[in-house]
């Protein structure tokens with residue numbers, strides 16, 4: 275059988291050993307991650323997003339005391355990255371980045387500056403200086419003294435940008451308008467829960483939020499006409515008797531709409547849920563991530579595998595999925611990936 279190989283990228287911190295964005299290969303026949311190597315030297319490229327046509331990669335970046343985004347072209351043959359340009363503004367870099375399917379508008383969420391930024395792209399993949407919106411609010415938890423935006427991404431129809439704020443326990447929708455973001459609605463979730471990331475159901479009006487502070491998945495009903503949400507269910511992501519520090523991280527769905535996967539840093543696991551007929555979720559099991567502090571993970575393009583990034587151990591781990599049961603089987607662990615934060619595949 276012919277070997278099928280997929281290229282992935284790793285976003286990292288560069289506080290210790292990492293040099294920037296890394297590239298790796300997933301061989302789906304050998305069921306193995308190989309060739310982890312530096313793809314672009316860059317300061318603090320924690321989060322990455324790949325344009326839907328695989329032509330461009332946008333990375334969080336830090337330049338001195340400024341933060342923003344660096345754009346790269348992706349070589350079709352090799353996956354090599356070549357820098358196009360950067361746009362940075364005063365303050366710490368953002369912690370999350372997304373781009374729409376048309377590759378017109380890159381949006382970021384900033385944990386430190388309270389700002390959502392929107393960068394219009396040019397036809398060559400370069401980005402223009404951003405416009406921004408500053409959010410307000412706080413919450414009852416000691417880490418909620420101000421907004422701490424953790425996610426900015428698009429709704430499935432891309433009519434709206436959704437921003438998840440750990441600091442004020444809110445999910446805010448914005449309408450993009452000529453490179454600016456106009457606020458449409460705000461959902462207040464449970465005080466102190468610290469919502470962090472959101473993932474939409476592929477074909478039903480529901481979304482699934484991971485909370486960092488309360489370690490829960492929140493099921494939301496989504497009104498795509500109004501751009502509003504309604505709470506449906508809260509379910510814990512860690513065992514009731516787990517008393518050590520754990521902080522929720524990322525959340526992803528399989529594209530068949532059958533399973534939700536939620537990351538637990540501290541408990542060091544991926545919690546797996548089955549999506550039921552009414553779109554609420556039922557717990558399936560926890561899978562240990564074979565390392566410390568799983569910051570994010572990704573389903574590969576075939577969705578037969580999941581690659582998770584253990585930030586504190588600086589390792590990737592590869593699992594094979596059972597598409598019916600939802601469970602994960604360990605294939606490979608301890609793949610060195612220094613200060614790994616997120617993993618993204620070419621589409």
Ligand SMILES: O=C1O[C@H](COP(=O)(O)O)[C@@H](O)[C@H](O)[C@H]1O
Pocket residue numbers: 320367368369385386
């Ligand atoms: O999950 C986390 O994210 C925040 C924001 O990331 P940053 O790279 O913008 O600092 C981070 O500060 C925090 O330590 C981490 O747990």
